[in-house]
Amino acid sequence: MSKLxxxxxxxxxxxxxxxxxxxxxxxxxxVDSIWLEELDEHNLIIKERIENRFNTIExxxxxxxxxxxxxNLLQPGTQIIASNLPEVKADSIYTxxxxxxxxxxxxxxxxxxxxxxxxxxxxxxxxxxxxxVEEADETFLAITLxxxxxxxxxxxxxxxxxxxxxxxxxxxxxxxxxKVKSFNLLTDKNIEFEKSGIEEFxxxxxxxxxxxxxxxxxxxQQKAFIENASHELQTPLAxxxxxxxxxxxxxxxxxxxxxxxxxxxxxxxxxxxxxxxLLLLAKIENNQFAEGEHIDLTTILNENLELLAxxxxxxxxxxxxxxxxxxxxxxxxxxxxxxxxxxxxxxxTHNSVNGKIHIDxxxxxxxxxxTGNSELSSNTLFKRFSISxxxxxxxxxxxxxxxxxCARYNWQINYTFQNNLHSFSIWF
Amino acid sequence: xxxLIVEDEKELVKDITEYLSxxxxxxxxxxxxxxxxxxxxxxxxxxxxxxxxxxxxxxLQLLQLLKQNNRNSGVIIISAKNATEDxxxxxxxxxxDYLAKPFHHSELAARIYxxxxxKQFDNSNFIKHNEIAVDLLAKTVKVKKQEINLTxxxxxxxxxxxxxxxxxxxxxxxxxxxxxDIADMFDSHDFVYAHVKNLKKKLTDAGYDNYLKTVYGxxxxxxx
Numbered sequence: 001m002s003k004l005x006x007x008x009x010x011x012x013x014x015x016x017x018x019x020x021x022x023x024x025x026x027x028x029x030x031v032d033s034i035w036l037e038e039l040d041e042h043n044l045i046i047k048e049r050i051e052n053r054f055n056t057i058e059x060x061x062x063x064x065x066x067x068x069x070x071x072n073l074l075q076p077g078t079q080i081i082a083s084n085l086p087e088v089k090a091d092s093i094y095t096x097x098x099x100x101x102x103x104x105x106x107x108x109x110x111x112x113x114x115x116x117x118x119x120x121x122x123x124x125x126x127x128x129x130x131x132x133v134e135e136a137d138e139t140f141l142a143i144t145l146x147x148x149x150x151x152x153x154x155x156x157x158x159x160x161x162x163x164x165x166x167x168x169x170x171x172x173x174x175x176x177x178x179k180v181k182s183f184n185l186l187t188d189k190n191i192e193f194e195k196s197g198i199e200e201f202x203x204x205x206x207x208x209x210x211x212x213x214x215x216x217x218x219x220x221q222q223k224a225f226i227e228n229a230s231h232e233l234q235t236p237l238a239x240x241x242x243x244x245x246x247x248x249x250x251x252x253x254x255x256x257x258x259x260x261x262x263x264x265x266x267x268x269x270x271x272x273x274x275x276x277x278l279l280l281l282a283k284i285e286n287n288q289f290a291e292g293e294h295i296d297l298t299t300i301l302n303e304n305l306e307l308l309a310x311x312x313x314x315x316x317x318x319x320x321x322x323x324x325x326x327x328x329x330x331x332x333x334x335x336x337x338x339x340x341x342x343x344x345x346x347x348x349t350h351n352s353v354n355g356k357i358h359i360d361x362x363x364x365x366x367x368x369x370x371t372g373n374s375e376l377s378s379n380t381l382f383k384r385f386s387i388s389x390x391x392x393x394x395x396x397x398x399x400x401x402x403x404x405x406c407a408r409y410n411w412q413i414n415y416t417f418q419n420n421l422h423s424f425s426i427w428f
Numbered sequence: 429x430x431x432l433i434v435e436d437e438k439e440l441v442k443d444i445t446e447y448l449s450x451x452x453x454x455x456x457x458x459x460x461x462x463x464x465x466x467x468x469x470x471x472x473x474x475x476x477x478x479x480x481x482x483x484x485x486x487x488l489q490l491l492q493l494l495k496q497n498n499r500n501s502g503v504i505i506i507s508a509k510n511a512t513e514d515x516x517x518x519x520x521x522x523x524x525d526y527l528a529k530p531f532h533h534s535e536l537a538a539r540i541y542x543x544x545x546x547k548q549f550d551n552s553n554f555i556k557h558n559e560i561a562v563d564l565l566a567k568t569v570k571v572k573k574q575e576i577n578l579t580x581x582x583x584x585x586x587x588x589x590x591x592x593x594x595x596x597x598x599x600x601x602x603x604x605x606x607x608x609d610i611a612d613m614f615d616s617h618d619f620v621y622a623h624v625k626n627l628k629k630k631l632t633d634a635g636y637d638n639y640l641k642t643v644y645g646x647x648x649x650x651x652x
Contacts, residue, residue, distance in 0.1 A: 238529045245447075262646055289512075310619035313619060
């Protein structure tokens with residue numbers, strides 16, 4: 001992609017080129033016509049001087065004859081010949097090209113000539129004066145060369161100026177761009193743009209500020225809504241759960257009724273789970289967890305595995321743990337527990353019966369892999385409720401919570417599928 | 429034994445009262461901060477169930493009030509907040525336990541049982557239950573004076589059953605009791621069956637009367 005400033009630069013350069021190319025013939029014509037006009041004037045002055053001089057020195061016919069002979073011999077530029085024409089020819093101006101007989105180099109020169117009639121001692125003489133004029137092609141070449149020299153100067157100037165201007169006047173724009181780039185909706189901090197004193201940039205900054213403010217507002221409203229909604233749902237859910245449990249205590253329950261109550265329990269605990277997780281997400285997003293402490297990851301991992309031991313055993317899953325080095329992380333303990341739990345629970349629930357779970361700690365990376373059949377879409381995997389809702393065991397939020405926690409601490413989490421293993425890796 | 433339930437949700441209070449009524453408990457209810465403060469000032473309770481979010485005040489302040497009055501009652505916080513900070517703060521001020529809503533009544537009953545027992549028998553840690561004797565400190569169980577070896581989980585289950593006499597306890601309540609919040613994340617709690625089966629076998633082998641009954645499709649019941 002080309003830079004914004006290069007666009008006018010290109011246009012300017014092309015325009016300058018066109019103008020300068022057009023100016024070459026114009027300059028040539030102007031210079032040439034001035035040349036010729038000046039030479040005509042020059043020739044005319046010489047003619048007048050010659051006529052005047054000859055008339056002021058009083059000489060006789062024979063002497064004049066002699067002088068003119070010598071004149072015509074020694075003055076190659078002018079010729080005075082006695083006019084023997086019956087009538088006087090009108091003055092004429094002409095241009096002629098011929099080789100310079102006296103030059104060693106055989107080249108054609110251009111001459112401007114004046115052919116006129118002068119009177120010496122009241123007798124008409126024919127006078128021709130020829131003055132050398134610069135060759136047309138030479139003039140043209142010179143002008144072209146000078147023009148291109150100036151064109152190069154212009155372009156060089158454009159480049160230098162362009163760079164300087166770009167650096168200076170686009171600085172506020174770049175500042176704004178960097179601020180917008182570093183903006184993170186999750187951190188909840190509005191952007192303060194620097195004052196630039198340039199109308200366009202100020203306008204841009206104002207509009208951006210408004211846009212961001214609106215975004216933050218909407219985002220906060222959405223967060224608040226989720227939080228409030230799940231808060232409000234908590235009590236009815238608690239009562240529902242309580243009532244179901246009270247119903248179970250009924251001594252006159254038939255087998256069918258018991259089964260019915262049990263089948264209420266499954267979706268009920270799912271709703272409770274979703275609600276809990278939504279609340280948790282809202283809390284993480286609202287930064288409601290204390291900053292943290294240095295924690296040994298392996299300790300937490302082992303504690304979690306112990307808690308999950310029953311579920312792992314019930315599904316016949318074998319755990320292969322390879323911890324090449326202990327990982328120490330700085331985080332909130334609860335959040336770290338939730339993160340590891342979610343990964344492990346994920347690896348258990350989406351595992352096949354008698355499957356395997358690999359846990360690898362290498363340098364700063366933790367990988368939890370489990371047996372699986374087909375690759376999952378890594379685009380939607382971490383999004384809320386992206387996994388099919390028909391699976392009753394799932395809240396659809398486990399991985400998005402994991403991702404949210406990782407985002408909070410700038411840890412990298414990603415998913416790969418290789419050799420029938422779903423792998424989730426975190427770089428601490 | 430007197431229990432005060434400080435909770436603004438009347439339906440919940442009703443259910444808790446009903447669930448606990450079978451035991452040797454007398455339940456009273458306070459629906460607001462003011463009511464609770466009055467009752468705490470006037471009477472002595474063996475156990476107080478304390479909701480943190482109350483109309484008219486913060487439950488944690490009530491807790492402080494209780495501790496200032498130097499009442500020797502056990503306190504179990506029941507809160508919907510489930511925030512670690514609240515939990516830590518509550519336990520620091522002097523609560524004996526913390527239970528996040530929504531909870532199983534059986535879990536609550538087991539916790540009340542444990543709190544009251546701790547408060548009452550300050551030094552002795554024995555539970556006698558017909559032919560079964562439990563030493564809480566040594567974590568040993570004797571049936572007809574014959575010691576039986578229980579795993580930690582089986583021991584926990586036994587206490588849970590004893591704390592919930594004659595109640596139907598669902599498998600999910602047992603699972604939650606054994607593995608905490610994590611149980612929430614699973615739908616299948618089949619492992620509970622294995623633990624209960626082992627416990628029952630060990631008790632039967634030692635010759636206890638069959639108190640532990642399986643309620644078809646739902647869970648278990650410690651009938652006495």
